[in-house]
Amino acid sequence: MSNSLALLSIFILAVFVGFEVVSKVSTTLHTPLMSGANAIHGVILVGAIIVADHASTTLELVLAIIAIVLATINMVGGFVVTDRMLEMFKGKKRNTDSEDKK
Amino acid sequence: MNRDIYDLLGLLAAVCFVLALKGLSSPKSARRGNLIGAVGATLATVIVFFYANDGRALNHLPIILAAITFGLLVGTIAARRVQMTQMPQLVALFNGVGGGAAALVAIVEYLKLGDKATTAEVIATIFTVIVGCVSFSGSVVTFLKLQELMTTRPVVFPFGRAVIALTLAGVLISGGFVVANGGSTPLLINALLSLLFGILFVLPVGGADVPIVISLLNAFTGLTVAASGYVLQTTLLIVAGTLVGASGTILTRLMAKAMGRSLFGTLFGAFTAKAQSANDSGESRPVKSGSADDVAILLNYAQRVAIVPGFGLAVAQAQHTVRELADLLTAKGIDVAYGIHPVAGRMPGHMNVLLAEANVPYEQLVEMDEINPTFPQTDVVLIVGANDVVNPAAKTSPGSPIYGMPILDVGLAANVIFLKRSMRPGFAGIENELLYDTKTTLLFGDAKESLTKVVSALKGL
Structure with missing residues (x-):
């Protein structure tokens, strides 16, 4: 199997995994799920680091460094903000009985 | 680091992403799911330092580390400081910068490969540049709408449909030109037209439909990451990007359904629905x-x-x-x-x-x-x-x-x-x-x- 074909197989299989994994989600979780998925594509940071390493001209390096900054913001910010949202959900279950806590 | 070990760790990171999405789909495991995703992303980032340059330290290592530290600070502070009410626009912005990063990665790799790039690689590059730029500028417009820095109503301008169609044609033609002839100036033109198209694409969307558009752009960004993974021959990027692209598409459909909208109607509704301003002209009724x-x-x-x-x-x-x-x-x-x-x-x-x-x-x-x-x-x-x-x-x-x-x-x-x-x-x-x-x-x-x-x-x- 050629390399391209192997990558294509991986792509197609990942499409199905992606479809399956989120087929039933309550509306409550739509926003955190979107935000979490958003953080995951911040992994383009890996690609940005690879091209920064390859960079041979100043232009290439500058563009790659900008890409690194943007990708890191996407990844780190995404996970942190998702965690903040989900923290709220955890809090509410614990406080069901003690309503006076403020 | 040995290539096999690197690939195995990359596989582990990919499994983390699947588990993260799975976890995020159910209230009980959502927070843990997000954490697993963060672990996977960290793992993926750390191992590339040991592998990318065949085990030797990366070129430009100090500036790479500085850039990561800077991004880390900006991302964390923004995510920690934001008011919960303003969270949707922050998510939109994070998505936009991710799309921008993917487009930049593809552009750099294209400049690097020059004439050695295969047709398939150029097509993947063009795809990443177009969709990444659309995602970037589109997300910025959704940010402006949600932040109410611009009107939240659909923006419909004269000949809007024709202008959008022409821009899209320009994007496709310049993209096709790059595939056929190469060159960096056509690629730049292609990127600029894509940025313009992203703006035009989101402007006519009404305020209430903006979340659906953010979700769609999120899925788009996932696909660009997958495409740049193909150009860089990095399996992990293909898996992670495709997962987000596929799950994001499903999520967009679920959202549209929850709002009772067809996706098509959301994106192109502004063409058919004329401005409703006639009946809310503010005449005072009791x-x-x-x-x-x-x-x-x-x-x-x-x-x-x-x-x-x-x-x-x-x-x-x-x-x-x-x-x-x-x-x-x-x-x-x-x-x-x-x-x-x-x-x-x-x-x-x-x-x-x-x-x-x-x-x-x-x-x-x-x-x-x-x-x-x-x-x-x-x-x-x-x-x-x-x-x-x-x-x-x-x-x-x-x-x-x-x-x-x-x-x-x-x-x-x-x-x-x-x-x-x-x-x-x-x-x-x-x-x-x-x-x-x-x-x-x-x-x-x-x-x-x-x-x-x-x-x-x-x-x-």
């Missing part, structure tokens, strides 16, 4: 406005009260006051429930997050489908800073931009109280007939101040 005391009396003699919170509640930071009111009513033996529209706030689930922040008991939050049949038995519906989600135009006027969206049938209750700042229409910019109904009482003012007044009036009764 409304019944009341005082905090009137509202308190209505509530005091009710047996069943439903509270419908909207974005206005969040803006006024009135979550805690509304809970105080609900507790007071419960103490008087009145049955209280919150009616949560799926898209109350600015995104599906946004209102649940905001109310959870104020420790509102989970079992009082009732979803739309469950609360709608109870409205005929409800004495008073208290609408706090919501408008579009209770607008009967969604059912009665086919020409309205929100026509078809499921709404909370508050009109079936015996009394309706609106807490509003002014007569200004809601986020979607549409007049609400319910405001003029005889059973409706309006209490004007800041939601928090009004609620505080109602609470003290109620205590005095």
Whole structure:
């Protein structure tokens, strides 16, 4: 199997995994799920680091460094903000009985 | 690092991403899921330092580390500092910068490969540049809309359809030219046209539909990451990007369904629906406005009260006051429930997050489908800073931009109280007939101040 074909197989299989994994989600979780998925594509940071390493001209390096900054913001910010949202959900279950806590 | 070990660790990171998405789909495991995703992303980032340059230290290592540190600080501070009410636009912005990063990665790799690039690689590059740029500029426009730095209404300009079609044609032709002939100037033109197309693509989308567009752009960014993974021959990027692309597409459809919109209608609705401004030209029609005391009396003699919170509640930071009111009513033996529209706030689930922040008991939050049949038995519906989600135009006027969206049938209750700042229409910019109904009482003012007044009036009764 050629390399391209192997990558294509991986792509197609990942499409199905992606479809399956989120087929039933309550509306409550739509926003955190979107935000979490958003953080995951911040992994383009890996690609940005690879091209920064390859960079041979100043232009290439500058563009790659900008890409690194943007990708890191996407990844780190995404996970942190998702965690903040989900923290709220955890809090509410614990406080069901003690309503006076403020 | 040995290539096999690297690939195995990369596989581990990919498994983390699958588990993260799986975890995020269910309330119990959501937080853990997010954490697993973060672990996977960290792992993926760390191993590339040991592998990318065949085990030797990376070229330009100090500046790479500095850039990561800077991004880390900006991302963390932004995510920590943001008000929960402004969270949707932050997510949009994070998505946009991710798309921008993917486009830049593809451009650098293209410059690097030069003539050595295969046709398949150039096609993947062009795809990444186009979609990444669209995602970037489109997300910036959604940010501006949500932040209300620009109008939230659909922006329709003369010959809009033709301009968009021409821009799209330009994007495709310049992209095709790069595939056929190569060159960096055509690629630059292609990128600029794609940025323009992203702006034109999002401008006509009405405020209420913006979350769907963010979700769609999120899926787009995932696909660009997958495509750049192909160019860089990095399996992990292909898997992670495809996962996000596929799950994001499903999520976009789920969201559109929750709002009762077709995806197509959302994206191209602005072409067909003419501006609705004709009937909200502000001619003054009689409304019944009341005082905090009137509202308190209505509530005091009710047996069943439903509270419908909207974005206005969040803006006024009135979550805690509304809970105080609900507790007071419960103490008087009145049955209280919150009616949560799926898209109350600015995104599906946004209102649940905001109310959870104020420790509102989970079992009082009732979803739309469950609360709608109870409205005929409800004495008073208290609408706090919501408008579009209770607008009967969604059912009665086919020409309205929100026509078809499921709404909370508050009109079936015996009394309706609106807490509003002014007569200004809601986020979607549409007049609400319910405001003029005889059973409706309006209490004007800041939601928090009004609620505080109602609470003290109620205590005095």
